[in-house]
Amino acid sequence: MNDQTFGMTGQKLTMDRTLFQAYRESPWRIQVKRIGLGLAIFALIALVAGIYLSISAQATEVGYQITYLEATREAQTLEIASLRSELASLTSASVMAQRARDLGFQPADMSQALYVPVESSMVRREAQLAPPPTSKPEPLIKPAYKQSLWDWILEEILQLRINVREAQP
Amino acid sequence: MNTTPSAPPISLSRFYLLGIIFSLLSVAALIQIIRLQSDARAQELPKIGEALYNYETRTLYPERGEIFDRWGNLLAGNVEVYEVGVALDEVQRARSAESIARTLSEILENPGYAEIKLAAETPYQKGKAEFVTIADFVPAQKIRVLEDKIKTAKENRTPLNLTGLYWSAHPMRYYPENDLASNVLGFVNFLKRPENVAGCQENGDWCGGHLGVEEYYDNLLAGTPIQVRLPKDPRKIDNLPPIPPGSSLILTIDREIQHAIEKIADEARETSGAEAVTIIVANPRNGEILGMTSTPRYNLNRYWTYPEIIDIPTFNRAISQVYEPGSVFKVLTMAGGLDSGVVTPESTFLDVGSYVVGGIPLHNWEYTVWGMQDMTGCMQHSINACLAWVADQMGPTRFYQYLEAFGIGRRTGIDLAYEAVFPLRRPGDTNWHEVDLGTNSFGQGVSVTPIQMVAAISAVANEGKIMAPHIVKAYIRNGQQIEVSPKLMTAPIKAETARTLSEMLANALVNEASPAVVPGYRLAGKTGTASIPTAQGYTSPLTNASFVGWGPVDDPRFIVYIWMEKPAASPWASVIAAPVFHDVAEQVITILRIPPDEVRQQMKQP
Incomplete structure (x- = not known):
């Protein structure tokens, strides 16, 4: 019994050794595999680094552009204010009075004034340099860019229902 | 008889000395670490480092609001003027003081050649004398003349060494009607810009609006300055937050x-x-x-030409x-x-x-x-x-x-x-x-x-x-x-x-x-x-x-x-x-x- 058992064990051991040897790769294959793996890792790292570099470069460029545009906006705001002041200077009360005199106009004389009734729309309006607070400003970004697809579908369905109801007599 | 020479006796005292030195250094390092962790001033160090190398904090001043009459005629506005100055280290490296003085004195009425040269030749001292302002409130037209001069020199390949010369725009209060409604408007002491004069108002100095509407509505006109933290890394650059300008006023004045x-x-x-x-x-x-x-x-x-103007x-x-x-x-x-x-x-x-x-x-x-x-x-x-x-x-x-x-x-x-x-x-x-x-x-x-x-x-x-x-x-x-x-x-x-x-x-x-x-x-x-x-x-x-x-x-x-x-x-x-x-x-x-x-x-x- 013991011998039999021993014999079987010995046979198994022999088979195991054979199997192990059968699946062993040749050294050059292992080498190629390792080099390939190394190259793949390297390529991956290079790819990631390349993408990172590219995005960083783009971000940097955009960053500089933003800075430049902000500086330009600031300069142009200042220039606009400056031009507005210059225009006001050129049309100031004293300058306009002098120009009128040079053109042969005279200050209005009450005795020569002729009063005629005119429509209220023709009467000079006081300064309205900005809209009143009640009027809502137009949104800068259209709602379509902010709503989800689901919101949009719901809205369209609701609108369709309203249109159908309105169409019914 | 084999007589091998005996090894010289090892002097342990040197090892002990080294050990003591390293131990002391370790203790000192430990003490320093504890000190840095517990010192309130040391807590500021990362912030200083961040400010110096990563971010800069800038105060942005909104454009001062304008003042109009009831029909929309501008009574008080803003114009673009420039501050002109020199970076002393750059001027000294490039030896451009003489050229800067000659060029600027031809364009600016004041200061003259000698004064500009003297200013540009101020010895550079890091942290103390790095930049000198030569002139402020220079009209934009004069800066255009300077820019044209530089452009012409470049085109003609004429040597014009203005290295270290800088100019930057800022707004200045301007009254297009000069003295019209002056008693009502008051004025802005623009010679003392709030960004230049620290603690100006606290010192009782009039650095904003003075007298009239300009003083009464100074807060409204000046708007609220905002502080922004800007990254120095261009990859992190974010757009500046919108700075609402100061409120503009429409007066009842005709x-x-x-x-x-x-x-x-x-x-x-x-x-x-x-x-x-x-x-x-x-x-x-x-x-x-x-x-x-x-x-x-x-x-x-x-x-500023009327000394009696402060007589309220x-x-x-x-x-x-x-x-x-x-x-x-x-x-x-x-x-x-x-x-x-x-x-x-x-x-x-x-x-x-x-x-x-x-x-x-x-x-x-x-x-x-x-x-x-x-x-x-x-x-x-x-x-x-x-x-x-x-x-x-x-x-x-x-x-x-x-x-x-x-x-x-x-x-x-x-x-x-x-x-x-x-x-x-x-x-x-x-x-x-x-x-x-x-x-x-x-x-x-x-x-x-x-x-x-x-x-x-x-x-x-x-x-x-x-x-x-x-x-x-x-x-x-x-x-x-x-x-x-x-x-x-x-x-x-x-x-x-x-x-x-x-x-x-x-x-x-x-x-x-x-x-x-x-x-x-x-x-x-x-x-x-x-x-x-x-x-x-x-x-x-x-x-x-x-x-x-x-x-x-x-x-x-x-x-x-x-x-x-x-x-x-x-x-x-x-x-x-x-x-x-x-x-x-x-x-x-x-x-x-x-x-x-x-x-x-x-x-x-x-």
């Missing part, structure tokens, strides 16, 4: 009226020899100030200077008398040239005697005795109640900096005497500002109601125009009283054929010639001449107040101030396009 009254004030000052002339034009219906001037005026673009009372006498107004005050006394029912327009008074109040006789001007007069006659001839009698009939309690109701002794609250007020002495005050009832009735012994008089008398022109005088019509904030609603201050008299008194004063003007009358228009008005008190009493021959008038009487659109201080040509307001009112009224009527009474009546008919 530029045409303002221009007209300033011209008239200058002429009046010249012809009368008055020390100063003050004119106010307002709309009694809503309290809007249409024009306000006080001589002298100042070119606000060169405010003389900057805008219309609101900051109190004076005894004289007979224009009689309008208030008569309004009180009529409203309380003490007198009617038909009540009569026998004038004998004086009236005794508190045991002291109060005389008419030049001791004139007018005999029997009704109340219109009293106002027409400006009889002191008659008005003292009216006040006496009212009694001190009622008389002063009316004065208080008219706002005498209180600020009107006009939205301009430095409105003055003189306390009204009332019965019970230690410095009040019985005779004051009489003298106060004709505007002596009581001090007011012209704006107080305008506000008080506008009640007579506006159905008994005083609307709060104001200078700002609307303001623009966050891109929206917000209108300022007119506010009712008080209603000291009944509408009927106001109409009656207006008619009386209009009749008085016509009856005396006053030079104030404007043909075709029924206007109400009253002169006022007041003695000027000195330390010795009313001994000065000089006077204050005033006139108040409004119209058209049936539908008042304007009220005009004139004050001429110490006129030399004549002491009488009827001679000096009434013609000025005529000129102002004529201009205002033309600019406001008010048709003559006859035409208006025709237009009213269906």
